[in-house]
Structure formats: structure tokens, C-alpha cells
Amino acid sequence: MVTNARDELRAIAFWADALTADEAERARRGITERQYPAGAYICHKGDKLDPWTGVVTGLVKISAISASGKAITFAGIGAGGWFGEGSVIKGERRKYDLVALRTTRLAMMNRPTFMWLFDNSVGFNKFLVTQLNERMGQFIATIEHDRLHDPTARVARNIAWLFNPVLYPRLHDHIEITQEELALLAAVSRQIVSRALKVLEEKRLLRAERGGLTVIDVDGLATYEGD
Secondary structure, eight states, X not given: OXXXXXXXXXXXXXXXXXXXXXXXXXXXXXXXXXXXXXXOEEEOTTOOOOSEEEEEESEEEEEEEOTTSOEEEEEEEETTOEEOHHHHHHTOOOSSEEEESSSEEEEEEOHHHHHHHHHHOHHHHHHHHHHHHHHHHHHHHHHHHHXXXXXXXXXXXXXXXXXXXXXXXXXXXXXXXXXXXXXXXXXXXXXXXXXHHHHHHHTTSEEEETTEEEESOHHHHHHOOOO
16 A cells, blocks of 8 residues: 555656655655657657656567668667666756657656756765666677677577576565567567577576566576677
């Protein structure tokens, strides 16, 4: 039962515990929710999207098209993940596309509320530093994995990123995700994903199930480089 602002906020934001009661109240008042159908663009590269955004339910792909026409996937954001703080702080246009891979409900904190927390909340700033540091590590790994020739490794690392314990602390060992969604995140075909899952299952790194995955060894997935 929701009894106060922090409890209500905690239902959609794991970082609520870092806030004081007054900060949580202000944060909750500054958040609205919006739903997007599968395949919908939340924003295009170059759009101005002011709110700081969290995924309540669903799955979002952060991607872009290079000057040469190559599609680049930066990250997949699952339920519980919050993103876009860099763009909000700088007040700049987005440098990537945001696409809902399935029906997705987003929590959107308006920029004035975000900036107030940024200016006044010690707990919120500690969370942001941790989040930005983790994202930096993820994007550095993206550059490395994008150069790997083994598509199974690309699939493995995209799965591992969805189980990051810092970015998704409420996620345990199971996620509902389809092979089509994994193919979009890893920028490979569904057939390649199917073969990759069989290999990773044989390596006892995960267990493929109908409509989802159970991860057995997330570190093994994160470091997998192929045979």
C-alpha cells in the first residue's frame, strides 16, 4: 500500500531511497508517465527531449545512424533503468534515437525538478555520479564489442548489460525478452541470436526460455569473446 511520496516514488525509481522525505515529495510531483507502443520513436536524434526518463515497464533502444549509414546501438534500457541525465544537465538536443522495442511505459521527470535535485540533493548527486560512471564503462565496452567479429559475443554482452547490478538493482536472474528484441539490440539477425543463445546455453552461461532468459553467469556473458 502506498503511504507516502517516497513509497510511491520507490515503485518506479530505485534511487528514491537516496532522497530525503521532502526531496522525494518534490521528485514525485515532477514526474508524469507516458506510454509508447512497440516500434514507436520516443525521440529522434536532434530532438529536444527535456525530461529525465525512466523505464517503468518495457524496453528502450538507444541508437543512432552514422554518417556512412551504419546503425549503431549504444544501449538497451530495461525496466528500472533511468537515462538521459547528461542531455538534461546540459540542456542539449539528443544525440541519439530512442525507440520503444515493445509497449513501454515511461516515467518523465521535468527538467526544473531534475535541476532542483541536482542543485540541492546530496543523495541524488551521489546516485548520478555512480550512474554516469557505470554508463561510461558501458559505452567504452560498446566500442570494444562493436569491433568484435564474433556475433555470439555481441549477443552475450548485450544480455549482460541488461543485468548490470548498478543500473538495474531490482533485476535478479530473469528477464522477459524475445529473440527479435535481442536482435535489434545487438544489431544482428534473429537467426544469429537463435544460434548464439544455443552456444551460450551450451557454455552454461544462460538458460533460454519461452519469451525470456535466465542468466546463470552474468560475468561470463560480459567477458565472453567467442571460441
